[in-house]
Structure formats: C-alpha cells, structure tokens
Amino acid sequence: MRTLNLKLITPARTVLEEEAEEVVANTRDGQITILAHHAPLVSILKPGELLIRLNGKEKPLVVAGGVIEMFENTLVILADTAEHVAEIDLERAEKRARELVEKLKEKSKLDINTYTSLSYMLERDRTRIEVFKKWRK
C-alpha cells in the first residue's frame, strides 16, 4: 500500500512523525479518512479519536482540537494536545471531569472566557474517557 507522511505536533512536543496508510480524523464537518496522495485539504479538527492504520495495525490516539493539513502527501496535524490511548490516565480524567462539572454549575460566577475555557477542558476530558473505554474493553 502507498503511504503518506504523518506529522502530529502539539505546542509542547512532536508526538509522531511517521508513515501511515490511512488516517481517520474527526473534523468539524464530520469524520474523514485520508489516504496517501489525497488532494490538498485544510480542515479544523474536533476533540476526539484519531486513528492511524499501517500494515493492518491500528494506532488509536486522542486529540483535543486543532488544524489538519494535507499537502504534497504530507499530513500535518497541529493539535492542542495529543496522546496515545495507552497514555490516558482514566482515574485522573474522570476526577478532573467531575471537578469541572462542579465548577461549571456556578455559571453566574464565571465570566464568559473562563466559562468557554472550562467547558473546552471538560469536553477534552470527556473525549479522553470515551475513547479510553472504547479501546480498553
């Protein structure tokens, strides 16, 4: 199978730089699958699962929003955070999600910026939990 070059990068580190046959990502408009030599494409990534396939193996990751660009057979994914499913700490994510729900309940006390950033963090942790449960059965 033909492959594409994948670069998965967050502000803190370069998470992956490798070849892939197929990448499945969740964009704002829905799920897309990108194969080698896909037409140039730019899209906004939603928090969710990112699946990389190579030689019949699947590598699931969780990403929290970002931009995805396909250009000259190189797929660049700029994510806010990205981690392998094996790296997820379920207990921590659940605890944090519970705390965030509590904080968000006191809506009237929060200004709009804090509110959006908290709900963004909550969405991120919920995605982590969801993807973790899907792959760790």
Place this chain on the structure above:
Amino acid sequence: MGANTKEVKQRLVSVKNTRKITKAMELVAASKMRKAVENTLRTRNYHNLAWGIMDRILSSQLWFNTNSPVKRFFEEPKEVQHTTVIVFTSNRGLAGAFNSNIVKQVIPHIKEHGKEAVEIITIGAKGASMLSSFGATIALAYQKNDTAADDSSIRQAAEHVYHAFRNKKTDRVMVAYTDYKNAMTQNAVIKQLYPFTRETQVGIDTNGKKHEQEKNIEAPKNLEYLYEPSKYDLLDYLALRIAQAEVYQALLESNASEHASRMIAMKNASDSARDMADALQLEYNKARQAAITQEIAEISAGATAVS
C-alpha cells in the same frame, strides 16, 4: 580578643552564608534555564508549521473582497486608536536588569500613544507593579509560570487579545518579551502580533541568524485547497492558534532569559561575596594578630614592672 575581632568574625560568617544562598540560586537558575531552552526548541516546530499553513492559504487565492471580520487580522489598520501590549516580566526580583529592560521598551510606547489608549496585560508580577507605578492602564495581570511545560498558563491572555481584536476593541496587539540569544545575551524586544506582519514571528530576530527556520514549501499559484468548513473559518481559527503559539513562544523565551539573567546576577553576587569574604578574613587575621601582640606587650610590661 577585642570587640573588633568578634565583629569582623560575625560579618565574615554572614557574608559566607549569603554566598551559599546566591550560589544555590545560581545553580537552580542554570538548570531551569536549560529546561526552558529545550522547551523553546520543541515549540518551534508547531509554530513554523502553523505559519506555513496560513501562508499557503493566504497565497493560494485572493480573498480580500469580503467583509468577514477575519480580514482585520491581515490588514494594517487605517487608524490606530487602541493598542494592547502583553508584557512578560518575572514574578520575583534578583534577576539583574531583566525587568527594567522590558519596562524600558514599553514605556516609550505608552508615552507615544497616551496612557488611556494603551492597554497593558502583564504576565509576571513585577511588570504589574512597575508599570502601574508609572501610571499605565493595566487591564489584566497574570502570574508568569516560570517552568511552563505547556501553554495552559497563557491561553487565557491569548484568547482575550484575540477576542478584543476581532471585536474591534483594539487596533493593534503587541508582545513585549525578552529574546533569548544565549546565556550571556538577552534582548528585550517589542513585536507586533495583530494584525499579522512578516516580522511577527516571535523568536526570529532581525538578522535571522539565531533560529534557522525550516523553509516552508511555497504553494504553487494554482493550488486549490479543499476547505472544511470554509477558508474564513480556518483563517479565523488559525488567527487564534497562531496567537497562542506566539504568546507561548514569548513566554518560553522570557523564561529562558529570566533564568539566564538571574543566573548571571547570582554569579556576580557570589563572586562579590567571595571577594568580600577574602577581605574580611584578612581583616580578621590582622585584628586577631594585633590583639595577641597587644596582650604579649601587656604581659611583658607587667613582668617588667614586677621585677
């Protein structure tokens, strides 16, 4: 032994203790600096790629025949009424001229436009106190995360300027930070963030020497991207992301510079303490010897008087 020896001894001990503290602070600053420099290098990749994508979108098509609010991010304003400056300083002192150098960059800017027209966002406690005593308008004040390993501590500030700029509350956004060249040299600089300019890219200085940039692939003129959802949404999204990346980069550069200048300041303090301790040791020895000589003189004088 006279009172003089005792006094000198006390001072000697206290100078030596001070030197232990400054030496420890020097070592701590050195290790923090190394980490900050590492982080700066790791972020550069994200930063370059984000710019690359935006460049390619912008060059692939003419698109400015629109009233989209996103347009604002890419055009020089006709009239500048309000400016926002994000100022990076340290939380604590004992870092040499680190903070005053940054403030020196910001103050002419405030004077030029007037105190009311310039809104300041400080990251780091020192900047807030120094600039408010000057009389500047401080809109937001954050503590600086000295050992930042991700961008969570500056995300709010970046979002704030993005919304303010998009909603036309400010016409220009600048970032004042300290550019890290090496352990000996750091430069306080002030750079424009919004609207985007060619020189915006934080971390690349004017002679372009320091950070060799990976050359981004130029887009062919007829390149047609598939945009999802639309290119305005994408540019809008990137405008925020790039601001976050820039501000984060500025934070890391400032951290590296802060620790470097604290390291140098503490090294100088340790060296001075050593010189002072040497001088005091000499003085102590002299005083001790003088006391002994005097005692012998007294004893022998007494002996002569008896015989």
